[in-house]
Amino acid sequence: MSNKIIKVENLSKAYQIGQIGTGTISKDLERFWVTKVLGKEDPFLRIGETNDRSVKGESNIVWSLRDINFEINQGDAVGIIGKNGAGKSTLLKLLSRVTSPTTGEIKVKGRIASLLEVGTGFHPELTGRENVYLNGAILGMRKKEITRKLDEIIDFSGVERYIDTPVKRYSSGMYVRLAFAVAAHLESEILIVDEVLAVGDAEFQKKCLGKMSDISKGQGRTVLFVSHNMAAVKSLCNSGIVLENGKVVYQGESDDAVNFYLSNSSKTKDISLQNRLDRLGNLKLKVVGVDFLNDKNQSVTQVISGELLKVRLHIEKRSFVDLSKLFVGIAFFDNQENRVLSFFSDEMASDFTNLEKSNYIELNIPKFFIRAGGYDLTIQLSDGSTRADSFIDVVEKAAEIFVLPGDIWQTGKTNRAGTYAVLPGFFES
Template sequence: MSVILKAENISKQYRLGLVGTGTISHDLNRWWNRIRGKDDPYLKVGESNDRSTKGESQYVWALQDINFEVQRGEVLGIIGKNGAGKSTLLKILSKVTGPTTGEIKTRGRIASLLEVGTGFHGEMTGRENIYLNGAILGMTKKEIASKIDEIIEFSGCERYIDTPVKRYSSGMTVRLAFAVAAFLEPEILVIDEVLAVGDAEFQKKAIGKMQDISKGEGRTVLFVSHNMAAVKSLCTRGLVLEHGKVVFEGASDKAVSFYLNNESKKANEDLLKRTDRRGTGEVHFSNVELLSKENTPVTEILSGDYAKFRLHVVFNQEVNCGELIFGLVVFDKNEIKIADFYSDEMGVSFDEIDSYVDLEIPKLMLRGGDYTVTIVVQTAKVVVKQIDLLHNVLNFKVFPGDYWNTKTINRATNVAIIDAKFQ
């Protein structure tokens, strides 16, 4: 296989704050250094792109020294937390924006699907936008016409194809945009998280089409997603970004394992020291425990056994406990939500809280596997107000068990209803 795309020392720097505020001195400095043949002085400053911490510099590196190659017919998955630099990298690869330093080398046409309605004109109909996008990709009208029936059929928007796109829902728009990008035969297809907008049936079709594109037609796909299962099944190789830097490159399953294990290590930190929390901060989570029936902390549990999640809190200021809503969400190893529990939905309110609340589950019906927990405390008088939200606060393992008391061990797939209650 030949190299179809190569990124060499790609970096992207942004200036924080309002555009144009106090930058004339910086522009003059850059100009003065340029005419003297010297380097840009502001490329030597700046901090890594850690959005959870307050920095000192006015400049931030969204990407730093990114190097990789993509072979023809390869599907490269790009994963990482929000703010890691994934979308910035795709925008540079798609030539939506330019890198601050470095160079992108490509062979062939690139079709990009970076956000809902990329490249669409709202006043034009779906049909007209197909021709517009094809022309942008460098295709002739005859080439587009030969594919237009397949595009319309795949998108499922046939009834609305002669209606202006501005009247489409976000799901319809992304359906049509993906169909255009996939069927107009670019050599490189770049896709951001937009497929999450579509329904389950369309996501399945889209992933199937991407497999056909890469395996059957030998074209290249760059795919960003938070759906780890999709990355593992679709991608041949993975790239893990953190704070704008590549921290792992390798086979897709190993990349997913690296990313999830890295997040697990962070989850075991003292929660009060976590800087990636969101919320107004009147209450903070300080610890989360999984307890057995004997109130003993555990990290492994048998499917069907009693379980209790204890959420420890500290109060940073006086609050009305009766207005607090506690939530706990369970994710599997592919970061797919398996179950969630909210105290208000269970009809539970708190008169007072000493230092913790418990979520009691008489019979834990999680099938065998590894799981992580996200927790939230909020109020919802008129609109929801997040007070504290933390992802990946606890990791635990469930072993298959005889949940139904039939002497048959349950399979390690899927999940059933869980009876639980906050108290």
């Protein structure tokens, strides 16, 4: 017997920008006649465009999702990954039957509990307790089944004092606490969670991730999880789906899916160092390019805090340099021009003799302990010391790297952005 619990075939969802329907009754009737009566392709969708928000479009029909195909097994925990506008939330709404697909088919075995946004499925005039029963009834559960779970739900949510208060008086944090508790504890076969957990505090987020892990690994239920927290996706999920502009661009194990996303999701501007004149040094060696690599030697523009990072410098060799004395320093600056972190090749015992036969050198940072945010990289090549008279090539803002929150202490709590530990610099002469 197959253990497939979700099967998606040729799934697409189109939206019309700016209006509902096609704009006129005659066109709506034409669409109905062609698609429903004649069974032909919708003529108004032929000119639809991919949902790429970075470019100007010519059509008012946008494909939020296009030709999506995948299968999910019972007990899988699947991370849905992608940039804002990639189609993640639309996919979850289709799976939850909140909206219907334009084309394609979704086959689901079992009941689905969804937490797509704060207050999903709650009636604001009803109390928390009444909404628990309402949600259970929507899932097809009997009253006595819900009553059996009620104390556990209230205890997990931490809103016992307000459980008989109308939820319209709840804060957003209380809303999401109770909503998650209901979705996680009522006996559905599939739990779908969008990134509403960002509303809760860190302790509750950790509690939720633990519960989802228990649901998937301990109870054999299926979890679909949308998050921008790559550390959470890697720890919770066993597989991942990467969406880009409404299409599945990668599907596989969660670690591989995260690595694919980090290496492809954010395309920074091309870094042309070859013609940069705002540099110091004798230029016996010249830095002409910078790459950031992950532990699989994939080029990335984003990295998770606390994980391995390699900085590869592409070098133009112009004059002889004793490579055994080559000193390389790299420093990371935040958007306020504060030096946040720096690394020195002599302290790291880096060996650059490979430059005799290649055109690049690398600094390997096993654990990149830096807080979430965007950083500019300044590079220094020197002949044996950090003094200005030994500079070979010094380039400021040679590249940019984006750091995502990471669980560096293995506590289930990711580090936050905004407060930095500034380390000693190396550009003072």
